[in-house]
Amino acid sequence: MRHEKTNYMVFAFHTTTSAFALEKYCQKMDISGRLIPVPRQISAGCGIAYRMTLPEYDRLPEVTGKNDLSPEDCWTYELSNRDIEIETVKMLPL
Numbered sequence: 001m002r003h004e005k006t007n008y009m010v011f012a013f014h015t016t017t018s019a020f021a022l023e024k025y026c027q028k029m030d031i032s033g034r035l036i037p038v039p040r041q042i043s044a045g046c047g048i049a050y051r052m053t054l055p056e057y058d059r060l061p062e063v064t065g066k067n068d069l070s071p072e073d074c075w076t077y078e079l080s081n082r083d084i085e086i087e088t089v090k091m092l093p094l
Contacts, residue, residue, distance in 0.1 A: 009057040011071035012038055012045035018071070019048040032056050 013019040019035060026033050033052030038045055050071075052060070 007054050007076060008051045009054060009074060009076060010036075010039065010042070011050045011074050012042060013048065013050075013071050014045060016046045016048050019046065019050055022050050022071070026050075026052070026056075026060070029059075029061075031059050 011019075011022065013022070023033070023035055031052065033050055033056055036049050036051045038047055038049045042049070054076075
């Protein structure tokens with residue numbers, strides 16, 4: 001059985017409050033994504049991350065510093081056949 005690769009942007013946060021704030025903001029803006037446990041390949045933040053697909057990330061307007069939405073760090077996350085590849089991304093403006 002062949003599985004296609006799925007690419008995501010994953011944001012880690014210093015606090016759970018910030019993670020929930022981004023989730024709420026994305027819901028308000030109708031941008032799909034979800035909260036996930038921080039992948040074990042990443043050790044950062046409060047333990048909760050927000051994941052969205054790359055097309056959804058492209059829809060996310062700049063919100064850094066507004067409403068406590070600034071993530072601690074950002075990664076690309078590729079999921080394929082249960083294999084995960086994670087790459088640190090230069091922090092892109094949200």
